[in-house]
Amino acid sequence: MWDRLREWFRERKEKLDLFDETQVDRQDNPLYILGQIVYFSWIAVVVSGILLMIWYEPTTHGAYNSILRIQKEVPLGWLIRGVHKYGADMLILAITLRIYRMYFLGEYKRPNELSWMILFGSLVLAMISGLTGYLLIWNQRAFWAAKVVLTVAVYLDELPVIGQTRFGSAIAFAFLGGPAEGQGTLTRFYAIHFGISALLLVAAEIYFYFTRRRRFVLSPTALVVLTLMLVVTSYVFPAEMGRRADPNRTPLPILSDWYFLALYQYVKYTPPLWAGLGPGLLIAYGMLVPFLDRSKGRRPAERPFFTVVGVMALVYFLVFTALIMFNIAVIGRDPHVVLLVTAATLALGLVLEFRYRRRRKLAEAAAPAPAPRAAPARAAAG
C-alpha cells in the first residue's frame, strides 16, 4: 500500500509540468503558452509588488493615502501599480484558461494528475492572494469583500459535530486579527499576501532544481508583446482606487474583483452555510476530478458527462457575473431556476454518457474482434 503510493507519486513527479515547458514547441497554438504566461506574469507581479512595498504604508489611516501617492505623485508609480494589478489579473486569467484547457482536453489524466492538482490549488491560492492584496488599498470594495468572505467562515460552526469546535469562528478570527475588521486584519492580510508568493516562489525553485526544467521558454516576441500589454493597459486604464473604506456605510451596488463576481451572485441565492460549502465542494470536485473521470478517451466527445459539467460551470460563471453586474436578482424565483437547470443539465450529461458508452460497446462488438485489450481505447477513439 505504502509502496504503491510512493510509486504512484514518483511516476507523477517525473511527468510534472507546471509551466508548459515541454509542450511549448507547439508555438502555433497560443493555448500552449498559457503556463509560460502564468510564470511570466507571476514574476512581474512579485517584482512590482516589492517595488510597491517601498511606498506602501500598511495602516488603516495611511494605506489609502499612500496608494493615492503611488498612483498620482511618485514618478512611474502608476506603472508599477498598473503592472502589479494587471499582472495579477493576467495571472489569474491565464491559470483559469489553462485549467479549462486541461479540463476539456482531458489533460488531467494519467500521468498528469499531480500537475492538475497543483495547478488547481494554485488558482485557489492566487484568488486568496488577490483577495488579501485587494484589501491593502483599504477601499470600500475591498473592505466589504473581506468582511463578507470572513463572515462566511463563521457559518461553518453550524455544521453538525465538527461545528461544535467552533473552528469556523476560529478561522475568521485568525484572519481578522480580532472580532472586527481593522488594523489587525490589514496587518495579517499584508503578511498573507506577501507570504503566499514568497513561499510558492521557493517551492517553484525547488521544482526547477529537481526537474531541471527551464524557467523561461517564451519567445522574445511573446515576451515583448506581454510586457507591452501590461504597460499599455496600465497607461490607458490606470488601476482604480475606489472610495476610501467606511466601516459604517456599505454602498448599494457593491461588487468585488472580477473573479469573485459569480460567487457573489451565488451567495445571494443560498443559505449562508452553503455560501461556504458550495465553493468548498467546487474545489473538492476540481481536486478530485482526475480520479472521478475513469473514461478512456481524452477528447471532449469521448467523455460527455464531464464535458457537460465543464460547460455548465463555464456558463454559470459567465451568467452569474453578468447578472451581478446589472444588479439583477429575484431571490424568490432564481434559486429554483438554478437548481432545476443544474439538475436537468446533469441528467442530460448522464444520458449522453450512457448513450456514448452503449454505442462504443456496439461498435466494439461489430469490429472484427481485435486481439487483447492492449491498445483499445486510443485506437477505437481515433
Added chain:
Amino acid sequence: MDRRAFLKVLSAVPVLGGLAAFLAPVLRYLKPNLEPGLGVPQGKVPPDLAEGDLPKGEPLPIATLEELREPWSSKFFVFTQKYPQYTPELAKAATVPGVAIKLPWKLAFPGYKGGREPTDVVIFSRICPHLGCIFNYVPNWREVTAGYGGYVPPEDRRHGLMACPCHLSIYDPADREQPGRVLSGPAPRPPRYFTYEIRDGVIVVTGAEPGGIA
C-alpha cells in the same frame, strides 16, 4: 497486514501525537484575543474587559423622543464596543452602526425591558446578520423594490423596511411577532437588537445583542 507494517503504524501514532502537540501552540499563536493567564499579567487587561471575548460598550444617548415623533422616522447612530486584544492599549474598539425607528404601533421588543412592556421604538444593529454588510433603513418601500432586487412586499407590509445592499436581504422592523423578521433574501435570522432605556425623554442605548463580527 504483516508484522513490519503493523509496527510502522504503531510507531506513527506517537510521532503524529508529537506533531499535534507541536502544532497546537502554533494555532494559539494565530488567535488574536487576550486571555488572562496566557502571558498577559492579570492586572493589565482593562478590568471591564476581563470576562473574555465578549465586547463591552459605554451607554450612548442617541436621540430624544421628540426627534422620533413621526411614525417611520429614524435616527442613525454609531455605538462603540471594546474587545480584549493584543494592541498597545490591550483593548480594541469596534464600531457598530445602528438605527432607531419609530413605529406607528406598539410591540414587544426584546431590547426594551426584556420585551415585557410594549414599545413603539425599535433599535437594530445595522450589521447584517447574514454576512456583515451594513444594511439601510429605507422609509419608502418602493425604493426597496427598485434598488434591492425587485422584492415587492405584500399589502400589509408596504411601509419602512430595512434592506442590505450586499446580498439583498430584506427585513421588516415592524413585524408584531418578531421585530426585524426576514422577508426576503439569504439572511438566516433578524438583525441583532440594541438594548435601550428611556431616561428623561432621551433614548439611551446601553448594549448590543452579542454575536456576529463587527
